[in-house]
Amino acid sequence: MQNSSKKVRVRFAPSPTGGLHLGGVRTVLYNYLFARKHKGDFILRIEDTDQTRFVKGAEQYIYDCLKWCGLEPDESTMHPGEYGPYRQSERKPLYKEYALQLIKDGHAYFAFDTPEELERMRSENKTEENPSPQYDAMFRMRMRNSLTLSAAETEALINAGTPYVIRIKIPQNETITFNDLIHHEVSFDASVVDDKVLLKADGMPTYHLAVVVDDFLMKITHAFRGEEWLSSAPVHILLWKYLFGLEHMPQWAHLPLILGPNGKLSKRDGAKFGFPVYAMNWTDPRTQEFTEGFREKGFLPEAFVNLLAMLGWNSGTEQEIFSIEELIENFSIERVHKSGAKFDYEKARWFNQEWIKRKTATSLLTSVKDLLSNNGLSVTDDAYLEKVIEMVKDRCTLISDFFEQSAYFFSAPATLDLEAVLTKWNESKTSFFQQLMASLQTNSSWNAAEIELVFKELAAKLNIKPGELQLPMRIMLVGGKFGPAVFEIAHTIGKEETISRIHYALNKINA
RNA sequence: GCCGCGUUGGUCAAGGGGUUAAGACGCCUCCCUUUCACGGAGGAAUCACGGGUUCGAUUCCCGUACGUGGUACCA
Numbered sequence: 001m002q003n004s005s006k007k008v009r010v011r012f013a014p015s016p017t018g019g020l021h022l023g024g025v026r027t028v029l030y031n032y033l034f035a036r037k038h039k040g041d042f043i044l045r046i047e048d049t050d051q052t053r054f055v056k057g058a059e060q061y062i063y064d065c066l067k068w069c070g071l072e073p074d075e076s077t078m079h080p081g082e083y084g085p086y087r088q089s090e091r092k093p094l095y096k097e098y099a100l101q102l103i104k105d106g107h108a109y110f111a112f113d114t115p116e117e118l119e120r121m122r123s124e125n126k127t128e129e130n131p132s133p134q135y136d137a138m139f140r141m142r143m144r145n146s147l148t149l150s151a152a153e154t155e156a157l158i159n160a161g162t163p164y165v166i167r168i169k170i171p172q173n174e175t176i177t178f179n180d181l182i183h184h185e186v187s188f189d190a191s192v193v194d195d196k197v198l199l200k201a202d203g204m205p206t207y208h209l210a211v212v213v214d215d216f217l218m219k220i221t222h223a224f225r226g227e228e229w230l231s232s233a234p235v236h237i238l239l240w241k242y243l244f245g246l247e248h249m250p251q252w253a254h255l256p257l258i259l260g261p262n263g264k265l266s267k268r269d270g271a272k273f274g275f276p277v278y279a280m281n282w283t284d285p286r287t288q289e290f291t292e293g294f295r296e297k298g299f300l301p302e303a304f305v306n307l308l309a310m311l312g313w314n315s316g317t318e319q320e321i322f323s324i325e326e327l328i329e330n331f332s333i334e335r336v337h338k339s340g341a342k343f344d345y346e347k348a349r350w351f352n353q354e355w356i357k358r359k360t361a362t363s364l365l366t367s368v369k370d371l372l373s374n375n376g377l378s379v380t381d382d383a384y385l386e387k388v389i390e391m392v393k394d395r396c397t398l399i400s401d402f403f404e405q406s407a408y409f410f411s412a413p414a415t416l417d418l419e420a421v422l423t424k425w426n427e428s429k430t431s432f433f434q435q436l437m438a439s440l441q442t443n444s445s446w447n448a449a450e451i452e453l454v455f456k457e458l459a460a461k462l463n464i465k466p467g468e469l470q471l472p473m474r475i476m477l478v479g480g481k482f483g484p485a486v487f488e489i490a491h492t493i494g495k496e497e498t499i500s501r502i503h504y505a506l507n508k509i510n511a
Numbered sequence: 512g513c514c515g516c517g518u519u520g521g522u523c524a525a526g527g528g529g530u531u532a533a534g535a536c537g538c539c540u541c542c543c544u545u546u547c548a549c550g551g552a553g554g555a556a557u558c559a560c561g562g563g564u565u566c567g568a569u570u571c572c573c574g575u576a577c578g579u580g581g582u583a584c585c586a
Contacts, residue, residue: 015586050585115584129512132582165584183516192514192582200584207586231515231581256517257579264579310535314524318534337517337524340579344522347536357549395548405547420546467545474546482547 008040010222012073013211015047016058019282019291020065022265022343023226023258026308030255031224032071033309033331043218044076046087047211049204056285059087065279069301070324083218088210095205098213098243099166099198103146107242108198110164111135111145112157134194137172166199168208168235176234181222181253181333188234196235208232212239215250223250224333227340230254253333256312257340265343267291275345279304298398299348300367303355307348311341321354353397361389368402375403377410384409387492391484405483409493412501413479416508420481421472425509432462432469433476433506437499446495448487455487476505 010031014024035042044066046059059077066072075081085091102108113121118135121143125133133139140147145167146154158164170193177187198209205213215223233252240249260269270277270292280293294304306322315322315330322330356364368389369379379385385406392405407413439454455473459466474486477498483489490498 013586017586047586053585111584113584118584127512131512134513134582163584167584186515188515194582197584202584204584206584211586226580227516228580228586233515254516259579310523312523316525318525320523320535339517341524342522344536347523350536392548394550465545470545478546480546484547485544486546 006219006221008035008038008222009043009218009220010035010040010224011043011045011215011218011220013045013047013214013225014062015050015053016062017050017053017055018058018284019267019278019280019293020062021267021277021279022308022311023255025065025069025071025279025304026258026311027224027226027255028066028069028071029305029308029327030253030313030331030333030336033327034222034224034333035074036328037331040221041074041081042071043081043083043220044073044086045214045218046077046089047207048087048089049200049206049210051089051202051204061280061282068280068295069305071305088205088214091210091214092204094217095209095213096199096203099205099209102168102198102239102242103166105242106169107238108166108168109140109146110154110158111143111167111195111197112149112162112164113144114163117144135167136170136194137191140167140169140195163201165197165201167195168198168238170195170235170238176237178233178237178252180230180233181251182256182336183230183254183338186230186233190234190238193232193234196232198239208235208239212236212243216240216244216248220250222253222333224253224255227254227257253336256337258311259340259342261342273345275343275348298371298400299352300355300359300399302359303348303352306355307351310351311343312337321351321358349397352399356393356396356399359393361386361393364389364393364399364402367399368406371399371402372406372410375407377403377407379410391488391492395482395484408478408483409489412497412504413477415479416505417475417480418508421475421509424468425472428462428464429469429472430506430510432458432464433472433502435462437502440495440499443495446491448485448491451490451498452487472505473502476502 012028012031014020032042034040044063048054063076063078073079075083075086077086080086099108103110121139122133125139135143147169149157171190174190175187176190177185180186196208197206199205233254237246237249240246258265260266261273265277267277276292276294276297278291278293280295282291282293283289295301302323305324305327309322309327310320313331313336316335365382365386369385372379388406388409389402392402395405396402436455436458439458440451443450443454455469456466459469470486471481474481474483477486477489477493
């Protein structure tokens with residue numbers, strides 16, 4: 001069916017109407033992986049044919065998301081190739097001639113029905129069995145269009161400037177069958193598809209016309225899109241057949257949907273269950289509605305891409321952690337599932353944790369530094385920060401966890417979990433820590449082993465179990481019951497700071 | 512309503528006519544750790560239902576149920 005020697009060209013074609021959600025990024029990812037795997041091109045095409053839904057900033061946002069994910073297109077509005085323009089609104093004049101050609105060939109017609117007339121037709125013919133009557137073979141002969149009007153009447157209406165749309169004339173008694181890379185053979189009875197509008201009254205094409213024309217003009221070889229498009233595939237197949245010939249049609253792959261905890265994944269789910277749904281933070285400029293993003297939540301792009309890849313696809317092996325290079329190598333569209341997958345935030349967090357563990361402290365430096373500075377902690381000593389990251393990264397699931405896990409390395413804890421020590425406190429412990437401060441002060445070598453030795457010898461001398469003293473020591477230095485080995489922490493923050501924190505805490509405890 | 516697509520533990524899933532039906536997340540128990548994690552060892556939990564086909568169906572076919580998408584001059 002397909003000329004396999006043709007260079008692979010795929011596209012992601014979003015409409016700039018808002019944030020980019022999980023499903024969108026995964027569609028990008030599968031396109032990207034496929035293109036890279038086959039040494040092809042990945043194109044970003046902006047489908048802004050609905051001017052009423054256009055949202056300012058959405059296009060830039062999409063581009064920024066792809067950049068953050070490391071899934072940048074080869075051709076786009078930002079980096080045009082030889083098939084531009086890449087924004088459909090800028091290609092407007094192109095589409096009409098194809099629509100006219102269809103009319104000439106008897107596959108489409110002018111329709112003059114006003115929105116009100118359409119509305120009336122639908123409500124008047126609505127029945128229990130047919131709640132949504134379609135503009136189809138049944139009804140088109142009862143409507144105002146070039147099929148029911150004479151050629152002269154049609155021409156007169158057009159010359160008079162009457163608004164019109166162009167509709168496809170869906171054939172009767174035809175079964176439309178095509179081969180989907182994921183679903184294999186899919187077929188529809190043409191009688192159940194309606195005469196979709198191809199060219200709107202404002203002269204803009206609808207998605208149906210635009211996608212076919214542009215995929216042809218941009219030499220797209222494989223068209224991947226969400227499964228919500230499967231139902232309208234027959235319209236696209238017909239258009240390909242009428243306009244360019246089925247032999248040039250790209251191979252379709254309709255990707256399974258990503259579902260939320262109950263049904264289709266929505267922005268609402270994210271807000272309700274506390275997980276991000278968009279790639280990056282997004283605030284709708286019109287409504288000011290804010291939607292949280294994975295990036296700001298503390299996800300690494302590597303983890304985000306990894307977890308998305310595994311939501312609907314797997315390599316068939318037990319491997320779950322994949323770098324982008326490994327994904328490119330192993331990806332195959334045939335292994336994408338048919339069924340939708342429920343998004344599991346806990347598992348998403350696990351992917352991030354695995355990636356944090358795998359990354360070096362050096363590669364984490366910039367993002368952690370930004371995090372700390374956003375929280376009012378400016379770091380000047382990169383080497384020191386790197387050491388801290390190395391010590392705490394096994395304890396972080398999200399990048400944002402680095403704040404709590406490392407802040408005490410830079411300044412004394414604001415609050416101390418005294419509850420944890422007070423219940424078992426006694427005079428001899430106070431005495432222990434007072435003597436400890438003195439011993440540490442005079443001790444010349446400052447390393448973890450040495451500190452531990454001093455600590456334990458003193459404990460033995462006062463006949464206290466060191467275990468009973470380690471937790472208090474931790475609370476004094478860290479503020480809470482977490483973090484790496486206490487003596488490592490003491491060593492890292494330094495002698496002066498250690499003694500100062502013990503001193504401060506002791507006063508608090510005995511206050 | 513009609514049409515399309517789908518259905519393996521709670522979730523992601525491997526598998527596919529004969530298996531003890533992988534693995535991962537989460538959950539539980541234990542070990543390590545006198546903190547929290549990491550790590551390690553175990554555990555509970557699954558083929559939606561009903562008919563066929565077959566010596567034998569989780570696997571193939573048909574129904575049903577359920578889920579999901581479409582049914583716009585939105586994409």
